[in-house]
Amino acid sequence: MQRISRREFVKRTAFAGAMLTSIPALIEACTSGSNTTSKTTKLTIAAVQGAEDGPLKKVAPMYQSQTGITMEVVEFPYDQLFEKLVTTFQANGSSYDLCMMDDPWMPKFGTMGALQPLDSNFGFTRDSDIPSIVYDVGTWPPPHGPVPPSEQGKSKHLYGITIVGNVEMFMYRKDLASTAPASWNDVLANAQKFNKSNFYGYVIRGKATNPASSDSLPILWSFGGDIFDSSWKVVLDSTASIDAITFLTQTLKKYAEPGAENTDAADRDRLIAIGQAFQSTTWPAEVTGVVEAAGVSQVAGKMAYIPIPQGPGGKGLGMMGNWLLGIPKGSQNGQAAADFIKWLIKTENMKTYVQNGGIPTRTSLLNDPTLGQSNPYFPALAQSLAAQPNWRPRTDQWNAVETIYGTAVNQAVAGLKTPKDALTAAAEQIRTAMKQAGYPS
């Protein structure tokens, strides 16, 4: 037996160790491909915790039993999901095969190039039973409206498929008012008429940042106001915008609940559900989760749901809040993930999904009278989707803009600033932020 020196022994041991430790990585590198399905045994979905992912959790085991692929739904609260996804995408992590995304997040993820295109990679095509706006919201760069400067000239692809067809709507007590409010003036008149001690004519969801922003944007748009014009110029301090926020935070606020500046969706639902308020804007999940929930709500069956009422210009614009499913670029199971999305949006599977509390996007299901009985807002949702609701500005800076805008509206609701002062200051901050991000201001 040949004797070797100590140095040679160390060298050989190190080499053998390196070879042994790299074998799993080599095997992984040889077997993995971004779109293989043959080896996929598990799909991990990053989902938002709450009413939005509840139905998904219920139907995922069905897919598991049909295909043998283990479905794991990892839940995060709303804010944390966004942060988690951004940091995962920045690291090109492969932790998630599918991710739920609120539609305002699409610009951020689209700009980052964080998702796999569903059309060119996996053969997704538009279905005539699903409104085109639903596909548009999952497309990047946006097919209409202003496009961020950095994204101009890029080819458009579908990156997300809506699985929660949220559009902001309006609700009122139909047992008290016989006719639906057609305009915001009607809303005001009803608020005056029904407002009394311990019963509020209108509920403002005015908590700072996202709640105040979501609650006020449909009113802002319906009054002809906006945050940006078609060339990204900030118009939040325009007369129409100031009039809209003045209407909400001063005129309508006279008939609103006390503490409106601290009211979030749960507080609003509570006021409506215990019969202490007449009307407000609402999201589908609030309707099914609280307002129409038997055993929880005292007003189940007493509420009517309509699209957002019209502003002075005769237009009422709802706001999209779709939740989409996308496939992160880092996922190693792209094809299997795409197969799951295709399975989920098939009519028969989406019907099961709706029966488990899901909010569909298929017009045939929204107009299905059987499903409509347990989901009284479906006709209003179908109308809202057909009327081409607005989406929040398609900019990767939206989170910053929303924080500034939602804080300004909150200041106006709280009476800390006049609507004009609050919006003027917010417009200036947004201009600065957008300029720093390379947008024309």
Add this chain to the structure above:
Amino acid sequence: MKGARAGRRRLSRDERLAYMLLLPALGAVFVIVTIPFVLVIIQSISAEDGTLVGFRNYSRALANPLLYDAIRATGVYSLIVLPTEILLGLTFALLVHRTVRPQGLRAAIYVLAILPLVVPPVAIGVVGRLVYAPSYGVLNVILERIGFVHHEVNWLGDPTLAMLAVASVDIWQWTPFVYLVLFSGLQTVPRESVEAAQIDGADWWAQFRYIDLFYLRPLFLLIVFFRLADVLRVFDHVFILTGGGPGTTTQLLSLYMYRVEFKYFDSGQAAALAVLVLVSFSILYRLISRALPLERT
């Protein structure tokens, strides 16, 4: 050369052992503190694409009016919570030290004082919201039932009351910490000194002023250090109770920095803010430690 060699004497076996024992701790500090700190400094002088931009992130951070709102809010918050917690904690500590004799009762108070410290801040925020929320808050119901108020008090919507509401939650959670520290300090006061003072006719104030306070002074410094650091990190209950509102009235530095990083995704500015806060508070700590010397003199 020979002199230099003689000056650099060989380490003794014990010294080498001491350095070896220190090495893991120093390594941990290097990995956990030094490397992230260097990375933050690099991030604070870099653009998003990694190019160096000098002090541009610092100038942007300092030019943002929201920073000064956040500093003001943090200052007001600190001025409310620190003196209140110290005064209440000291009062409880003196009260228990001088009036409660049974050891069992002292132990029970000790356990009760620990409870708020181990409750997660998120849970405390949720409970705080149930207390102060408009229309269903417990506090308004109680105040109305006993006839103290006739209209609902807007605890979380009025700027002054909102700040008091978020501060009250902090005071509830952290006064027991001050109590525990000061109570343990009072246990170190020599009994002979107190008895001698009593024989000399010292009243309770004189005992406190000339004996107890002497032993507690370094602990005040400890409390101020810990609590100031905590105030900088306050996030959960403020986020749940007011979300920084109304407006930006309760948007403390931690919440503001969170928004810059995770809402605006402006990591350069967030890193610059982190460095600025670190430097400012290092200076502040130095000033406090000079004002409140650690050594008993």
